[in-house]
Amino acid sequence: MTPIWYNRKFWAIVIQLGAVFIAVAIALQLWINLTDNLQRLGIQLGFDFLNSQASFDISETPVAYQASDPYRRALLVGLLNSLRVIIFGIIFATVVGITVGIARLSDNWLVRKLALIYVEILRNTPLLLQLFFWYFAIFLSLPKSANTNSFLGLIQVTNRGIILPFGVQFSPELSTLALGLTLYTGAFIAEIIRAGILSVPKGQWEAAKALGFKSGLVLRLVIFPQALRLIVPPLTSQYLNLAKNSSLAIAIGYPDIYFVASTTFNQTGRAVEVMLLIMITYLTISLVISFMMNLLNQIVQLKER
């Protein structure tokens, strides 16, 4: 009989047990440190603080909220604010991305170059800096009255935000964040769309043109559906990035979930619980986006007949 240490399965089990042992030992040591440190600071673990009064104001509340409401209500408001800006961002970034991506392949030299300049500037500077620029250098320096900056008399852009007809108004913070996320992510999406369209063989263009389609129709009916197969997976990761980047709201004072959670931490000192809440929220948002994009991916994938 061969000795047991010649057996691959034996070593597989030993290595894995060792890994588990090390992981458990590290986790235990960290836990001991944590409880030591918390005890010294006089903080207890537990989520009961969620029911105590938040006593801070939130500048934007999609649902009714006042400072006397508990922390869980404040966090709900933050979550709704996050979802709002993520959904706006995803829709507008997709529109900008598709437009610029197609413009990058235009047969008009000027349009092509302008799209390239847009992509290279936006992709190669930090989003945070862009947000600061839009917020402090553009939005807050706009005139108060709307007369000078109205677009066709419908959309008014002022330092109090963007005002649509029928009294719909977006705060400067929401507008900045949505604009910043849209333009930044749009530049990345444009490159994805461009690569997707380029991946469709030239013969497809020629065949569709031979059938007498105009180039707009060729793009919509023949090229785009095929390009989508290559576009959807990287597009998913851009949407996920956008959702995560929405947490930069804290830099310009838009009360998203991260901002509210951070205020909660500053008031209660509950670092562990607040971090857990943030983790669970973003992981859930990421999972939902991935799930929906996977469904889309299944629809656009090549169906063999």
Place this chain on the structure above:
Amino acid sequence: MANQNIRKWVKKNLFNSWYNSLLTVVCIWLLISVITNIINWIFNQAQWSVIQANLSLFLVGRYPAELYWRLWLVLAIILSLSLVSWAIFTQRLSSRFNTFLPIAWALSFPVVLWLIGGGVGLQPVDTNLWNGLLLTLVTAVISIVLSFPLGVLLALGRQSKLFVIKNFSILYIEIVRGLPLIGILFLAQVMLPLFLPIEFRLDRVLRGIAGLTLFSAAYLAENVRGGLQSIPQGQYEAAKALALNTPLMMLLIILPQALRAVIPALVGQFIGLFKDTSLLSIVGLLELTGISRSILAQPQFLNRYAEVYLFVGLLYWVFCYAMSLASRRLEKQLGIGKR
């Protein structure tokens, strides 16, 4: 003749149909109005004194002026090494130096850190004084260097046949990739001290680097995994036929090929990390973005937002764009996807 060619080109590229003509006209009108406005702003309205007065703050922060020679030396070392590398890659220098190059870079790393930080015979400079572009570059480079081995290990772990190792790796990668970076930096700044024993204190810069490293490693692991998956099964079988054991097979056969295939992705990730260092300003570090905000907080530079953010944006842009150009060049040179 040339005139005719220009005309032909213009007609073909700008006015080949009625809607392209319309687009061209609209674009030209937009360009002219935007450019005249910008030029007017740059020369008439903007007050660039804020940049002139604070140039050294933007670049190196509060690093002591009498020790600037150390930073110049660092710059000289990095520039000369880059020049030699470039010469080798473009085959202007014999590839005999190929083996020395990685060693030289690896050796320069601690030397550079020693020159910046001091200690061991040099006057030490506290990390609080490393600000501005200097801190941005230092944090980005250290984080990517540290996250590299971690990322490769995680990628190998994720490919492993061992159930526990595989799932630990997946858990780590997916949790980190599901979180916003600012959450991880918060974790590193606020929670790391809670998880460490009381006598063990990391300074702010190190905590920032720890956060960036943990974050970057998860993304790097996914990039490397892409490379590992591109290696044909035959390579594994051939390595086993040569009686190599698993670690040797990975180290000598699989990883060199896998990493070579993902060089562009790695450069892209470094560019991303370089931009992401700006988030350190939210957790209170004075890197390039952070120092801009503290300059803007001074009363005499109130409302100089556009000047400062455009200048800082230009600095970021120059570095990122240069890196992406270099990456494209490298990609061609290595002939990735062609071999």
